[in-house]
Amino acid sequence: MKIAWWKWLPFQRWRIVGEAESADEVPDRLPRNGVALVRDTNRVKWIVFNCPCRTGHRIMLNTDAARKPNWSLNEVKPLTISPSIDFQGANRRCHYFIRNGRIVWAKDTYR
Ligand SMILES: [Zn+2]
Numbered sequence: 001m002k003i004a005w006w007k008w009l010p011f012q013r014w015r016i017v018g019e020a021e022s023a024d025e026v027p028d029r030l031p032r033n034g035v036a037l038v039r040d041t042n043r044v045k046w047i048v049f050n051c052p053c054r055t056g057h058r059i060m061l062n063t064d065a066a067r068k069p070n071w072s073l074n075e076v077k078p079l080t081i082s083p084s085i086d087f088q089g090a091n092r093r094c095h096y097f098i099r100n101g102r103i104v105w106a107k108d109t110y111r
Contacts, residue, residue: 001018001019001020001025001026001027001036002018003017003018003027003030003031003034004017004018007031007034008031010032012031012032012033012034013033013078013079013100013101013102014033014034014035014078014079014098014101014102014103015033015034015035015077015078015079015101016034016035016036016037016076016079017030017031017034017035017036018034018036018037019036019037019038019039020036020037020038020039020048021038021039021040022038023038023046023048023060025038026038026048028058030049030050033052033101034049035047035048035049035079036048036049037073043063044063044073045062045063045064046060046061046062046063047059047060047061047063047071047073047081048060048061051087051094052094052096052103053092053094053111055092055111057087057089059085059087061081061085071083071085075100077101078100078101078102079098079100079101080098080099080100080101081097081098082097084096084097084106085097085098086106091111092110092111093108093109093110093111094109094111095108095109096109
């Protein structure tokens with residue numbers, strides 16, 4: 001997966017920075033606020049990014065409506081995804097919305 005140099009520029013909202021054919025092709029390091037799409041020719045399969053809590057864990061959202069849970073890419077520019085993303089780890093819960101290219105943290109997030 002190739003990421004254009006200008007996608008690494010700072011102070012950008014959440015946005016798509018590249019596409020890959022499989023999740024393995026998405027590099028560990030992504031531009032800040034950058035999202036990769038894993039897709040085949042007709043459709044997006046996964047939305048992949050590093051969690052905005054910045055602890056370095058990766059989020060993979062299934063977009064296949066036949067499987068649950070699934071998410072929708074409502075808008076690409078500015079990026080809007082629904083429903084909310086709710087990651088629950090051992091000591092943390094990262095719960096937020098991505099709306100209009102920004103993160104809106106839910107109140108039940110804790111770290
Ligand atoms: Zn997180």
